[in-house]
Amino acid sequence: MAFDEGELVLVVPNGLQKERIEGRYLGLVQDAIDATSAHDLSVRVEIDTNWSTENPPEIKLPAADLGLATPAPSPAGRDEKFTFEHFVIGPSNRFAHAAALSVAETPAASYNPLFVHGDSGLGKTHLLRGIAHYVASHYPTYRVRYVSTETFLNEFVEAIRTNALPKFKRRYRDIDVLLIDDIQFMEGKDGLQEEFFHTFN
Incomplete structure (x- = not known):
């Protein structure tokens, strides 16, 4: 490359x-x-x-050289401030909260897949990370990834x-x-x- x-x-x-x-x-x-x-x-x-397949050249091409954005660290979903308990429920996000909680309580049983859509600042990321936190806490054998x-x-x-x-x-x-x-x-x-x-x- x-x-x-x-x-x-x-x-x-x-x-x-x-x-x-x-x-x-x-x-x-x-x-x-x-x-x-x-x-x-x-x-x-x-x-x-x-x-040469025996000794392919090592290419060091920093992301900055291409103007590529550096990916943000992937949160583990265990941040205590992003739980369902800390989510502020209002008329604009009540259904999304209920659906996310349902997914967290019974993974893969309801709303699979769940797609949450809304304007910026209404809590979509909070809900996703809340699901990750809940599943990781209540189902320790489940492999959870937020990305x-x-x-x-x-x-x-x-x-x-x-x-x-x-x-x-x-x-x-x-x-x-x-x-x-x-x-x-x-x-x-x-x-x-x-x-x-x-x-x-």
């Missing part, structure tokens, strides 16, 4: 890899870059005929870059309760939506 004057160049060892990336993943990579980059970058795939869409996207891009998609898919499929915040940022990113769908189906 290299960065060349507004272009991200993915280097592959052969035409088959090039064809596969261009056919299946190029749109996803471009969507991920568009969603996380402060710059207008395009993506190109090149074949390197001198590719932002940006983190999901960055992990997906990294999995493509390091040829680790099966590991990425396993990581998410092996979770009992997955909570993805700000999923609206996948809107308009058809490639990412398709991979998201295939990861869980």
Whole structure:
């Protein structure tokens, strides 16, 4: 991988890899870059005929060089201020609170999946983290993961870059309760939506 004057160049060892990336993943990579980059970058795939699989070069390309946003740390969902007890219920979020509490009390039994939509500041993130906190506290054997869409996207891009998609898919499929915040940022990113769908189906 290299960065060349507004272009991200993915280097592959052969035409088959090039064809596969261009056919299946190029749109996803471009969507991920568009969603996380402060710059207008395009993506190109090149074949390197001198590719060595024995000692591949280590590429250190800091996120700042590409203008990529650094993903926020993924909260564990155990922050005491983000519990159902600390949630302020009002007319605009009463139903969302009840649905989130139902999901937390009986994971995978009701509202699966649960999609919470609303204006900023009405408590969507608080509810998601409240679910994570409740499930982790009451079902200690359950694997719970709260992640932002940006983190999901960055992990997906990294999995493509390091040829680790099966590991990425396993990581998410092996979770009992997955909570993805700000999923609206996948809107308009058809490639990412398709991979998201295939990861869980």
